[in-house]
Amino acid sequence: MSRSIRLLSIALVTLGPVEFGFAQDAMSGGATTVVIPRRQLSDRDAFSRPASNLSLTRRGNFFAGNSFFQNPWVTAPASTKARDGLGPLFNTMSCQSCHIKDGRGRPPRRGEEMISMLVRVSVPGDDGEATQRMLEKHGVVPEPTYGDQIQDRAVAGHAGEAKVEIEWTEIEGKFADGSTYRLRKPKVVLSDAAYGKLSDDVLTSPRVAPALIGAGLLDTIEVETLAAFVDPDDANGDGISGRFNQVWHVARGETVPGRFGWKCEQPDIRQQSAAAFAGDIGITSSVFPRDPLTDAQRSVIDAPNGGEPELSDEILDLIVFYCKTLAVPARRGHDDPVVLRGQQLFRQANCHACHVETLETGDDPRFPELSKQTIHPYTDLLLHDMGEGLADGRPVFEATGSEWRTPPLWGMGLVYLVNRHTNYLHDGRARNAEEAILWHGGEAESAKQYYVSCSADDRRAIVAFLKSL
Ligand code: HEC
Ligand code: HEC
Ligand SMILES: [Ca+2]
């Protein structure tokens, strides 16, 4: 190694990348950002690293949480007392099987089982008091026989609730320059319903697991910071009117703004994780002490459980710690001329009105690492009406059937590396970044139109910018 390179690396180690002049723009997660050396860019663990500024002792918590996130839960009773209680109904046996490599899920390919994705269900309900009470605390009226989610698997001796498949329809469209594009639209098909007939008016919402990088930073942003982007009556006349979902906080027993999930239906990572344990894996906790079974599922209610609750607060806290401290990777090629041009076009199209570039996190004494960070998540964490094309027609709390949370775009360019696919949007229908943009409608219609009217070169520049995130 030459002397100057050696000095350089010493400077890097002692000063850290930020002080060394690594552009602030590239440090998407502030001081938590991990800079992945170019030679490791084939590394599938790009989304699985602890925040850069996490101390050695706290890394211990991270790795303990990681093991509970990765390892499968088993049927009770089992010799591994800390990990039993799976099901009786469930989608998968671990967090990791949906959040593959802490990254994104995708819809099943032809003939595959659905794995890294789930389908929520509910019914419209009526105007009665019982419906209103249900909506206040659950956000939906559960389907009477199947509850609010299809668990397609069950422990031995019992049947999964139903078979879930996705059927696709192809749609064609045209760019302003005359070239054409094709999109595919999913339809959920439920069959082999094992516990009785599904309601005729069942509402379904297929959702892929999102990547979890930076979730702790998003959890640490103050409500007041996000409130600055709320514009329900579109006072500034740009056609964009983000708003909060208002959801039930179980531990606090009150309604608060939601920020996690594709429709902002969970208030924080702790409740989101506990809900995943109950709904996706069948593991009860102090937050959700009962398995989500309906009266029609009496035959499975008596299946042995793994304790009351099955998950200790201690393990839940470790998993929450893990999710909160998963690092955001630094950008790659952020100052490439094509990328910079793409960023300019992204702003001209007004994409950044929803995909907000820069936010400050608040102050959380339990997580000094996440506090007071300047971050570039490319989200406002608010709901937007995205039009009929993307609508699932299934309202949750205050989110309508066509409203979705602006997803963060950080890490987008590494999804293929980590997950070996580039399926975007809530149901993974977009096969790449461009298709994701072309599905935008509603409040984002004019941004989409801007993209459609771009030259092929400019479209490539926008996509190059997204890939640099
Ligand atoms: C069956 C697939 C599946 C499993 C298993 C699963 N998740 Fe998820 N996860 C999802 C989906 C889908 C969403 C989006 C939820 C929504 O839209 O309401 C999500 C969202 C999240 C989020 C919020 C991310 C964001 O940006 O909104 C966190 C945190 C999370 N999951 C943690 C966990 C943990 C912890 C576990 C294990 C206990 C887990 N998940 C298990 C599918 C899964
Ligand atoms: C009105 C707010 C709004 C505007 C403007 C907007 N978006 Fe989005 N964007 C969203 C929402 C909401 C979603 C999620 C929709 C869904 O999953 O159904 C989304 C999803 C995406 C995704 C997929 C991300 C993922 O994790 O699946 C990409 C990529 C994206 N937008 C890029 C852009 C670009 C580029 C522009 C400008 C041309 C733009 N967006 C303009 C709100 C907006
Ligand atoms: Ca259980």
Ligand SMILES: [Ca+2]
């Ligand atoms: Ca169910």
Ligand SMILES: [Ca+2]
């Ligand atoms: Ca506005």
